[in-house]
Amino acid sequence: MSTTNHEPHSAGTESGPSRRSVLRYSALAAAVPAVGGLLRPGAAEAAEAAYDPVPPTALGPEIPAKGYLVQEVRGGLYWLTDGTYQMMFLVTGEGVVVVDAPPTLGHNILRAIGEVTARPVTHLVYSHHHADHIGAAGIFPKGVVRIAHERARHLLREDGDPNRPLPTRVFSESYRLEVGGKVLHLSYQGPNHSPDNIFIHAPAQRVLMLADVIFPGWVPFKGLAVSSDIPGWIKAHDQALSFPFDTFIGGHLTRLGTRRDVEVQRAYVRDLERFTREAAASVDPAPMFAKYPGNAWAVFKSYLDAVAEEATGRMLPTWRGRLGAADVFTLDNAHVMHESLRIDHGVLGPFGIRP
Numbered sequence: 001m002s003t004t005n006h007e008p009h010s011a012g013t014e015s016g017p018s019r020r021s022v023l024r025y026s027a028l029a030a031a032v033p034a035v036g037g038l039l040r041p042g043a044a045e046a047a048e049a050a051y052d053p054v055p056p057t058a059l060g061p062e063i064p065a066k067g068y069l070v071q072e073v074r075g076g077l078y079w080l081t082d083g084t085y086q087m088m089f090l091v092t093g094e095g096v097v098v099v100d101a102p103p104t105l106g107h108n109i110l111r112a113i114g115e116v117t118a119r120p121v122t123h124l125v126y127s128h129h130h131a132d133h134i135g136a137a138g139i140f141p142k143g144v145v146r147i148a149h150e151r152a153r154h155l156l157r158e159d160g161d162p163n164r165p166l167p168t169r170v171f172s173e174s175y176r177l178e179v180g181g182k183v184l185h186l187s188y189q190g191p192n193h194s195p196d197n198i199f200i201h202a203p204a205q206r207v208l209m210l211a212d213v214i215f216p217g218w219v220p221f222k223g224l225a226v227s228s229d230i231p232g233w234i235k236a237h238d239q240a241l242s243f244p245f246d247t248f249i250g251g252h253l254t255r256l257g258t259r260r261d262v263e264v265q266r267a268y269v270r271d272l273e274r275f276t277r278e279a280a281a282s283v284d285p286a287p288m289f290a291k292y293p294g295n296a297w298a299v300f301k302s303y304l305d306a307v308a309e310e311a312t313g314r315m316l317p318t319w320r321g322r323l324g325a326a327d328v329f330t331l332d333n334a335h336v337m338h339e340s341l342r343i344d345h346g347v348l349g350p351f352g353i354r355p
């Protein structure tokens, strides 16, 4: 299928959407009767919603009543979604290679594969060890070859979850998986969202899958996707763009992505870093020391809150309406960006080296 109908940048400008375009978004979002998954805003709900309406550029295809949508991207590569989680599978001449098994899709994974082929699942690739992306890995038969990064094996062994069987094959840097004449390239480029998160590239289909880094049409999930390595997670945007791909599968949320989606989120993250640095330099903690004498944690929490709120205030005029839920998660994202700037980059503001 084509992804050009999801052009993520059809409205708004580099300096952000006008008030008029935000209003236009509102009207369009309210006019969409069902957008799949958890998001079904009606006109009345949209009018009363505590948060901004979801911009049309964040919407995806409608999810059928059976609870999942399966579509061929191209060349025997299919994506499968419930409107919140995404995975993919590659139908080859010898069997089916599945990438990820989110528990929200669960047994619908087998139903969806059964809709498009009678061939058996022979291989299962884990993008990373997190249960929300591979927690249904246990539904596949024992003989299936399970492939993951070597760190995933260690992490899964520690987790001890029977629904996430250990990989039977691991790699450290890269792995070429060829089954029935079709190829996936798996590559590890360092820790990012998790210590074991890998890039899964289908060169013939020009598809890149990378879970929990880029969220096409939406701001990143809270706290920069609750990532274990924020500098690595930021770097992963450039690493993703170094692959030749046209279609991006992010593991979330409503729709497939494009290279443009990766670039747009990279711009969001760059703005967030710049505004958080500026906020960290401008917030004065002196009044907080005066307000909470002797309570260091209260002083510190007030300072961290003030920096995140200041950064968010600078972000929202540009990003509201340009990415979905900017008003929902930008504050959480600013908190985590600030913590990374402090801890990873030594941006300590008034708590730096005493003069």
Ligand SMILES: [Zn+2]
Pocket (backbone or CB within 6 Å): 128, 130, 133, 193, 194, 211, 212
């Ligand atoms: Zn994850």
